Amino acid sequence: MRVIELLDGERARVEMGGVEKTVSLTLVDGVAAGDYVIVHVGFAITRLDAVEAKKTLALFAEIADRLNIDLKLESGDEVHQ
Amino acid sequence: MKYISEFRDRRAAQALSAVLATEANPAREYHLMEFCGGHTHAIFRYGVQDLLPPNVRLVHGPGCPVCVLPVSRLDLAIELAERHDVILCSYGDMLRVPGSRKRSLLKSRALGRDVRMVDSCTEALTIARAHPDKEIVFFAIGFETTTPPTAVAIREADRLGLANFSVYCNHVLTPSAIRSILDADDVRRLGLVRVDGFIGPSHVSTIIGSRPYEHFAREYRRPVVIAGFEPLDVLQAVRMLVRQLNEGRAEVENQFTRGVTREGNVKAQALVAEVFELRRLFEWRGLGPVPYSGLRIKKKYAAFDAETRFALVEKPVPENKACECGAIIRGVKKPTDCKIFGTACTPSNPIGSCMVSPEGACSAYYRYRRQLLDRRPAAEPATATG
Numbered sequence: 001m002r003v004i005e006l007l008d009g010e011r012a013r014v015e016m017g018g019v020e021k022t023v024s025l026t027l028v029d030g031v032a033a034g035d036y037v038i039v040h041v042g043f044a045i046t047r048l049d050a051v052e053a054k055k056t057l058a059l060f061a062e063i064a065d066r067l068n069i070d071l072k073l074e075s076g077d078e079v080h081q
Numbered sequence: 082m083k084y085i086s087e088f089r090d091r092r093a094a095q096a097l098s099a100v101l102a103t104e105a106n107p108a109r110e111y112h113l114m115e116f117c118g119g120h121t122h123a124i125f126r127y128g129v130q131d132l133l134p135p136n137v138r139l140v141h142g143p144g145c146p147v148c149v150l151p152v153s154r155l156d157l158a159i160e161l162a163e164r165h166d167v168i169l170c171s172y173g174d175m176l177r178v179p180g181s182r183k184r185s186l187l188k189s190r191a192l193g194r195d196v197r198m199v200d201s202c203t204e205a206l207t208i209a210r211a212h213p214d215k216e217i218v219f220f221a222i223g224f225e226t227t228t229p230p231t232a233v234a235i236r237e238a239d240r241l242g243l244a245n246f247s248v249y250c251n252h253v254l255t256p257s258a259i260r261s262i263l264d265a266d267d268v269r270r271l272g273l274v275r276v277d278g279f280i281g282p283s284h285v286s287t288i289i290g291s292r293p294y295e296h297f298a299r300e301y302r303r304p305v306v307i308a309g310f311e312p313l314d315v316l317q318a319v320r321m322l323v324r325q326l327n328e329g330r331a332e333v334e335n336q337f338t339r340g341v342t343r344e345g346n347v348k349a350q351a352l353v354a355e356v357f358e359l360r361r362l363f364e365w366r367g368l369g370p371v372p373y374s375g376l377r378i379k380k381k382y383a384a385f386d387a388e389t390r391f392a393l394v395e396k397p398v399p400e401n402k403a404c405e406c407g408a409i410i411r412g413v414k415k416p417t418d419c420k421i422f423g424t425a426c427t428p429s430n431p432i433g434s435c436m437v438s439p440e441g442a443c444s445a446y447y448r449y450r451r452q453l454l455d456r457r458p459a460a461e462p463a464t465a466t467g
Contacts, residue, residue: 038287043229045346059317063096
């Protein structure tokens with residue numbers, strides 16, 4: 001889920017697919033607005049590493065390319081890190 | 082939706098499926114266990130098994146927190162809920178699991194007891210502050226992912242001096258459960274279950290990291306690939322396992338690099354270590370007593386331990402004879418091997434825990450594979466609805 005803004009008391013407002021909620025940031029240090037976090041039972045449990053996510057997607061694209069399967073993945077350029 | 086929909090792309094799935102078909106050796110079988118119920122759910126929801134070559138089989142593991150909790154532990158929660166001074170809070174799935182004598186937390190609530198479904202343990206703290214005249218008990222279940230939030234809640238209760246809050250702790254550990262599967266007679270002696278490699282859990286591993294699996298990958302010579310919860314993640318992890326097995330390797334690899342590191346979430350680990358300690362033995366439904374597989378609250382925080390506060394004593398409970406949950410959790414039987422699957426036992430009227438949670442194998446089979454089952458010969462009764 002994407003962090004929209006940080007709130008007091010180690011909390012943040014996060015969003016996914018238009019649904020917003022408030023989660024605790026107690027378990028993850030240094031989260032900033034624009035970061036992606038993985039949320040479980042109301043807590044951010046880790047930051048999602050956008051660079052690694054792109055590498056994984058690039059690997060899928062490469063496999064598809066090799067097989068000539070047309071694969072249009074979003075570039076993810078607009079992602080804040 | 083960022084970093085979700087891309088990992089569900091149909092064309093990439095076709096590509097991975099095609100590559101896998103060329104890489105899997107037709108002369109051998111690959112039996113891969115997905116430990117985590119989150120993976121079981123994703124595999125059924127997206128039909129991942131249908132994208133695999135026929136000699137690559139997925140075996141469903143015990144990683145569904147609701148499924149592995151023994152009835153005797155649930156009964157204690159129901160006992161707590163029966164008390165007039167208690168408000169019992171828990172995650173949603175737990176409320177529907179049948180206890181002994183056809184009781185459940187949901188039925189207790191229907192009978193006027195105060196049982197509340199929460200999405201987060203911090204809601205239980207809020208309820209405790211709002212009801213100083215009541216005892217608020219948080220019924221805590223789950224693997225390493227749900228444990229750190231419970232630790233946070235206990236520390237917060239301590240800081241606030243919330244004397245009316247306590248936790249009934251049923252947190253369990255993934256690596257001990259995997260070891261117990263490999264040590265079980267079913268695998269070692271009887272050969273009833275064959276597990277060549279493991280798809281490691283994604284969310285659990287964000288907390289514990291990939292390191293805890295290294296020891297047993299070496300000791301048991303089984304490869305482990307930690308995978309994300311999306312269908313492309315699972316496909317890619319299967320491919321990585323097939324490659325390891327082809328090359329005779331048994332290593333820990335990480336497919337879910339966007340969320341998991343070798344060290345894991347050190348801050349969360351420290352919080353858990355501060356509040357919890359290992360139980361010498363903890364009972365699992367299906368697996369039986371597993372050494373050092375469960376956590377309890379440390380003496381330092383004993384004031385928040387519901388088992389101490391209410392002097393809870395477990396009583397042995399016989400399992401429902403017709404229900405095959407135990408064997409299904411161990412991977413020995415499939416849901417369709419159970420006589421009451423889809424007839425007496427359905428998601429709307431579950432007999433066993435595997436039918437309750439969406440992460441349970443029976444529930445996943447029922448939701449996503451029922452059409453296939455309905456194509457069984459006409460002599461067999463069609464699956465009951467509702």
